[in-house]
Amino acid sequence: MEYFSHTRADKNEYLIDHLRNTGDLASFFALSFGGSEIAEQAGLLHDLGKHTKKFQGVLAGTVHGIDHSAVGAEYYWNKVSYDEEDLIDDPFLAQVICNVIQSHHSDLHGELTDRAIEDYGYMAYPDFDKKVITDNNKENALGSKKELEQIDSYVKDNSLLRVISDETFPETDSMSPEAKMLYERMIYSCLVDADYSSTAAFYDEVDYSTYKKENILNPEELLKKLDEYRAARGYGFSGSGLNGIRNEVYKCCEKAGRELPAGLYTLTAPTGTGKTHALIRFALEQAKKNNQKRIFVVLPYLSIIEQNASEYREIFGEDNCIEQDSQTEIPEEIKLYSDRWDYPIIVTTAVSFFETLCGGQAAKERKLHNTADSVIVFDEAQTLPSFLLDVTMRTLEALTKYFNSTVLLSTATQPDYNQRKNLFDLKAKEIIPDVRGLYEKYGEIRKLDISTNASTPETFEELVECFDINQQLFVFNTTGKALKMFELLKEKYGDDDCFLLSSALCSEHKSDTIKEIKNRISNGMNCYVAATQCIEAGVDLDFPAGMRECAPLPSIIQTAGRINRNGKSVGKFHVFYLDEKNKNGYPGITYRNESYVTRNIIKNMGLDINDNKIITEYYTQIFSGDAEENSDIAEISEAIEELDTHKLYENYKLIEDNDELNVIVPYKPDEFENLHKELSFKNFCISKKEMKAAGNMTVRLYGNRNIREYLDRHCRQLSARSSETGNSIGINWYIVEDVDIYDPKEGLIKEEKEGGFVF
Template sequence: MTYIAHISEDKRIHLLDNHLKCTAELASQFAAVFGAAQWGYLCGLWHDLGKYSEPFQRMIKAAHDMMDDATNSAYKVNHSTAGALWAIKKFGPLGRIFSYPIAGHHAGLADWQADETGNAALSVRLKENKLLELATKETIPPEILDKTLPDEKPPKGADPAFWIRMLFSCLVDADFLDTESFFEKDKARLRGQYQNINQLLILFNKFMDQKTIQAKDTHVNRLRKIILERCVEKAQEPSGIYTLTVPTGGGKTLSSMAFALHHASIYNKKRIIYVIPYVSIIEQTTDQFNEIFGDAVVEHHSNLETDELDESATKMRLACENWDAPIIVTTAVQFFESLFASRTSRSRKLHNIADAVVVLDEVQLLPPEFLKPILRTLEELRKYYGVTMLLSTATQPAFIPQPSFNFDGLKDTHEIISSPLQLHKEMKRVRVEILKSLDEIVEWEELIEHLKNYPTVLCIVNRRDDCRKLWQMMPEDTFHLSALMCGAHRSQSIAEIKRRLQEGIPTRVISTQLVEAGVDFDFPVVFRALCGLDSVAQAAGRCNREGLLKEGQVCVFRPPTEPPVGHLRHAAGLGKRLLEKESLDLIAPEQFSKYFQELYWLQGERLDQHGILADLRDGELRFSYRTAAWKFKMIDDRKQAPVIVAYGEGAELIEELTRRKPDRYLMRKLQRYIVNLPRYLHNKLVNEGAIRLIHEDIYIQGHSAMYDDKIGFCADRSAVYAPDDLIV
């Protein structure tokens, strides 16, 4: 009998034996990178055993009109559980290592227990013995069924839950790729075909040589050259976790890429993954890398726009699926949520992190509530998956293990800069001062009088409502920046502010902290509302960035409002204590070591606030993958909800959305016109008609007054209509 895995629209048949063997070969190839080739092979070989069953074969033939009698052909047949059951039958409890990936290769990694997920739990599915009986009744080739337990052993000390997750990634990607090669040969041919790391290194060195020739001979540029040379030198050292502690404006982006490329070239690393904290700043980095490397750079984040009809864009989209490209630029949310995901689409790329160089930019912004699970995973990648990490920031967090409060941290990190303190002194371009005692509140009216003294000034506050209120009290030509502006709006405003600064046009800006990572402003004076010490230093990085002034001025003040409850308020309280201490330099590197140690001590068990580590630890392989994935949300969509706004092209796209159903291309373009609101406010505005549901889970602003071209989304205008909105 001929057993079928897939049937194309033109009735071509993908033989099941062939699909299993090809998937096994691919999964084996992927898993070999971390020493698990045999395990990957068996995952691939057994993942679709359920397709041998008569009910599945009847179903697939009936679905393609290839049966004379299609009566009693099931609409849907569970084909993923049989292989999971076969692994248990062959290997007992150790078979669970195969059961998680095989049972989840469509539905995702499951919880073992049924407490949270009911019948979707693996322990429940492994009771469906009838599914295995139906498959093994058929004539399955012995070379597929009769296999022994692999003699490869997982590395001693490796986390079994993460090892299974990586096998799952290998299987899912292999299954997708083999299926794609059957259905869409043209698409499959677009994958890969990138320049290799050594070729990219040549391009990079050529770019940097030209940049050096064109650079002005300034003190800051001479220091940037020294930092770059130090990164290239340190890249020759073995794989591990490195830190790059360089003051803002020190050229960390290009220097960190220099380290990554040279290290990858010397140690044959497969790719470079550059992780950026926010979507709002990813374009700046990607544009620079595209200028150097062309289409070898794959940008992966929620705001990515691609034209599905363009071959190069299709190639980028394909590489986003599994990160099969030499340079990936992504966000911290995409990177870390994928490492804890249970869904196939998010997990598929994980195996391609193995044997890579990962650069974590602005690493101090890792969320404290997930810090322990994150650091545990970074250690796992370093020790057992050949990953070299580079943690880059001006304000290096204290990840040194602290047994006194059960903080494992990161072991054996290596600093690239021989003396961060000396570099800090040489790059010091600002003076940080306290506007007045931090026990005294500076009212907005008083602050405005100070700001008016400077024709060009940046003021950073902690809250979006503070930003709007202060902006409304400022002179008319003041700029506003906050997350209540959609991405397209923010990008346009930032570009205009940069242009004015470069041309010496007086420019005042009121902003939230979104400017403190990756936005290369250069103001002579910066005011900063009381906050954590790391944020003070990041604010200082927007002041006298190029060192063209003798000294920039940074003023810290206590605003009339408190920072949001939680981490930001704890950080501000600790920052206040450290800023009030007598110190010649309030933002020297040693200050951050004290600051982060105390901050993490204050957080204590809240560094794994949701108990994720406990979900993924069990001596009998009873893990809660789906529950852990549900908990690990760096941006919690349960607490906020999006609305599409009519800014610029957004108005035309909304109009298009009203005429037709959303597709992938349209939704990607609309991502640039989304504002996220607290869910309680979102619900309130929906009830008032200020936000309208247009398709399932897709909301648009209800009338034009809701979005202002200067300050963004205005929730308080829900009852205010522009005249055009009232025309019948």
């Protein structure tokens, strides 16, 4: 009997060809971190379950619900454990090979412990006298002892088992739990990418080796382009004022990138000091020095990656930069590069990056191995949540230690990671030689008259009257409070001069509003803006005056960075707090607790945003003792203790998306109407391509039962086609039916009352 791995109308692919091609690709993908022999062995055995009668029936369309992945894992574990074959000396790595084989069509399996071996059935082959259901609710492909003997002969005849030298893999006994788990995910990534790529090559009728042609960085060429871009615009020539500070930061990044080995670093510099160019300079110099293949620029919010990627494309050209996980439609010819992170410069979000780095889903983990041999720079690193900070930092540390990658954490308010009880020995080197001196110079040039009121609550009416200046920014902790201020501003100054920036605006609406605000500021026109914290990152505004509701200290400093940003005069900045009777006055419990810490620091120390002592004191209090913010959530800590990669994947969420709702709104009426008609023709079943295209006119919100009931009254819930059954299934996407619920100034209105809509 001949055994095939895939079929198409005109041709079948022999199983042995697929195994060898996958093994070769997996070995190639793991070259950068010395995992080639491990990854190759996984590739050579991953589809042994297709050498069975049941799976050949799947290809013929006569059998369904068969798990072929378990067979290779069972076979390898029994070979290394019971058949006394001297294949590999490290039982941890043997289990890694079994785990990634069994998981290559599903989620990565769990614990890397002896107990897990029994749980996943590696201890023995199935009982052939009964139907064996694997953990993904499918029937084990292996059906008889005779088939097992045939597989064993097949493996030996084709030399599919490798003796793996202990010189080729790391000393796993000395690796941290996070490093071990990352190593497993890297091997998993190599196998999944190799399997997908080899399969695609068969169906696309191309040679599988085309996937060895990497789209990697040419740092010398891109450094030249960066120099030309900056020279043409006069950057780097002025040595005075804020430009002098920006040049100093840029030169520090250039020098550090050129001289330092791959490692874990921090960049601490004030807001508005030109970090967009400085970060990419550091990354290019590092890539050149350490022979690294690509650069990742990781940003906190989806709304700002497009503008950064746009500037990088302007500097380096379309062929060198791509944004991943953005709302921009990606051309089909380069979509694969985005899906695999195979591009010289990738601009992505922290959510996308970290939920891949600590993930476990086959399709998403495919791209993980391309973070090896890379430079990864994080802007606004202070936004990483405290409840995931230990595992995040330890995993980044492992990435630099075992995978020849460089990580740079950039922020104006650098956390003191060593204050965390589980990060006391983390070594992250600062690349600015004199951070305190830099901030002192910055404070002398960009002057702010700061007032605070940490003792007495203030009212909205008092805040409106605080400054007699025709351009002001008011930032609040919630959308509801920002809306209330917006209404008061309109009463005082008129509708035309007042603006609202919040998550209730779709991204294109928000972008257009920011453009109008910038135009008014630059032309001296009246401009009064009420906003939420969505203004705190990636929004380059320069108001002469502004105020911020008491919040976590980094948020206050970010808002202050939008006041007198270019040092034109003396900016006015006020920090206030409201008389909170509503427990929902903060975005969350952690946010509220950190706001209270900030308020106490202001009471005791005042507020000088350029004094590093205040930032140090803030993180000392945040990370001290047994506070919630001093360790990861219990599920994450348990996953690390148990080396449970699946539990980590299930619980590592930067954003809890279970209650996320996406509402397509009529901001651009013509585009909206066309999409609405298209969807109505398909019974409101939306495709992934249409979701992507609608991204710029979509509002994302987190919904409780009342919000969902409201949307059901004024919107239509959309469905999507199931890839498994072909049936339409209701999803968390809606399209507006009652266009009055989207206001041209306020955005999506989320509640109703008699006589109209309100937030």
